[in-house]
Amino acid sequence: MPFSQLQLELDERAAAGLLRQRRTLERPQQPHIVVEGKPYLSFCSNDYLGLANHPRLIAALQEGARQWGAGAGSAHLVNGHFSPHQQLEDELAAFVGKPAALLFSTGYMANLGVIQALTGRGDTVFADKLNHASLNDAMRLSRAHVKRYRHNDLVQLAALLAETHTGRKLVCTDAVFSMDGDAAPLPELLALCEQYDAWLYVDDAHG
Missing domain, CATH: 3.40.640.10 (Type I PLP-dependent aspartate aminotransferase-like (Major domain))
Incomplete structure (x- = not known):
């Protein structure tokens, strides 16, 4: 298929107001954000509890990266399942009273x-x-x-x-x-x- 056909479809979506575009945030995810130089009060974040910038979580993330690196290196079923993963699964299972839990990335x-x-x-x-x-x-x-x-x-x-x-x-x-x-x-x-x-x-x- 020629790219001109794809461009035509994109143009049609834009004309109908259906072409979605990303907005670039210039500050961390908080109630008050800055988008393209303008300040806004955000009503579209999923960070309901304000944990994204909690100092203890940031410190834990930094310590985790220092001890375990910045990536698993493999899928869980190969050799990417580390003891912190298992510890979290065990704690989640205990929290809900079930024998096991399973982590997903999203x-x-x-x-x-x-x-x-x-x-x-x-x-x-x-x-x-x-x-x-x-x-x-x-x-x-x-x-x-x-x-x-x-x-x-x-x-x-x-x-x-x-x-x-x-x-x-x-x-x-x-x-x-x-x-x-x-x-x-x-x-x-x-x-x-x-x-x-x-x-x-x-x-x-x-x-």
Whole structure:
């Protein structure tokens, strides 16, 4: 394909106001930021607890780099799984009262890995229509059948669960929906999953 065709598509997206561009921050991630020389109050950061610039975390990061270097050098399953990784997994597992935990580099990778491990062909994933894009990608890659229900609509979800009788069933939802800021009714979702013998998968990135 000639590059002129790609440029035409980019021009069409720009004309429709759909061409996304990155903004360069000139100071650390904080409530007050500077973008292209102008000061702003930021409402779009995921650093809800203000930990990105916490002195203790910065010191721990520096000490970790001094002791262990700045990269693992390999995948976890080869020879990139170090004792600090294992210690963190053990502490996380103990915190939630489970026998084990598994680290992923990003929330996106966690969703892709876990949902594909839990479901496959012959299974069904039930998804809130306002789920994060990473959940949608994970469901497609799992090759499971996907049934979407209206946002936080427990009645429609119950009907979809009731009509599904084969394979594993996984209800997939954000805990807090990042675009709207509202929360999923988790106790009610869990009750439906128990009633219809389904698993509940919650992405709590914004919870």
